[in-house]
């Protein structure tokens with residue numbers, strides 16, 4: 380039995396879905412602990428693609444318990460669509476939505492856009508899924524929680540003042556909120572009725588799983604550098620995406636966590652704005668974007684591409700307490716003569732090996748690189764054959780590259796991904812022994 384957390388160690392889109400999917404086969408419980416429909420993962424089952432924003436990665440297994448933890452923010456409309464997708468595959472999802480999770484309301488979407496416009500250069504380039512405004516309401520204790528959708532008395536009581544306030548708030552931004560209090564109430568009570576069979580106590584559900592010594596997988600969303608506390612504020616998201624968030628966002632205490640696996644793409648990618656010291660604006664960056672089809676799953680925006688940044692990774696290894704690394708996209712980086720890794724920054728003429736606290740300083744950081752020999756490009760079947768043969772058959776240069784990173788972070792390699800499929804994964808250590 381084990382409790383394992385899988386997090387994105389960089390800026391999101393590291394390929395967590397693939398690693399989680401692999402580990403999920405041996406998990407009994409799979410829980411999401413942060414974010415909402417700003418995340419996106421694709422699961423391929425029997426050649427069919429499923430795009431989920433909210434459902435945990437075990438949704439398509441009929442025998443695994445999926446929990447949406449209290450740390451998440453839920454768009455009920457989107458979640459109901461995803462439940463229908465699973466039902467169409469012939470089974471009821473085994474889903475528990477924490478009654479403590481917060482609900483994205485229609486005014487949150489509107490506010491997300493209005494606030495972004497107002498922020499000018501400080502805009503994070505959000506996914507416009509209402510994430511920030513929903514977490515703001517949670518923090519100011521104005522929020523509506525999933526359990527509130529089950530009682531007309533409770534919901535109407537919460538919404539009366541709130542609706543009036545949100546109409547006023549939006550009018551400050553010059554926006555007219557088009558839905559009446561009655562419309563919102565009716566719509567969200569209807570969502571509550573439909574979600575009722577799945578609403579439960581996520582904390583209790585997981586506590587029982589841990590007590591019975593089951594395998595529990597806590598699935599991160601976004602990436603460490605987008606964390607509200609530890610990320611590049613204000614250019615990140617509004618939740619704790621780091622491993623600590625797995626505890627607060629599910630109700631599992633820190634002493635119960637056995638493994639924290641950080642997923643690391645072997646280069647950097649980022650959607651949204653804010654400084655990115657190793658960003659590439661040349662043919663190398665464009666080539667990686669094209670080969671890796673690096674476009675946002677939720678927004679379809681082209682992702683910004685850069686060399687691997689060891690400074691932010693060192694920081695990430697520390698704030699997440701990483702016990703293992705899962706490297707992804709070795710196939711995408713293949714074909715470069717030379718690959719670079721940023722080991723330090725130069726900030727105002729001084730060499731530093733840590734991430735500065737302010738975005739202004741971060742923007743002035745100039746990357747200091749080491750250069751390594753690249754590895755050759757190969758057609759997909761060759762990578763698949765390599766994956767089958769195991770770690771030692773990987774190109775020597777690729778092994779040297781990831782071993783350098785692993786050694787620099789003092790964190791062992793658990794997984795290496797050389798393609799999009801489950802069979803393109805080399806697992807050196809599984810987080811669940813059985």
Ligand code: IMP
Pocket residue numbers: 390391392417418419503504505506507508509510511600601602605614615616617650651652
């Ligand atoms: P929000 O989470 O929609 O408020 O967006 C805040 C910032 O986080 C923006 O820069 C987004 O592009 C980024 N972001 C949010 N979710 C993801 C994700 O799942 N992957 C990568 N970036 C994300």
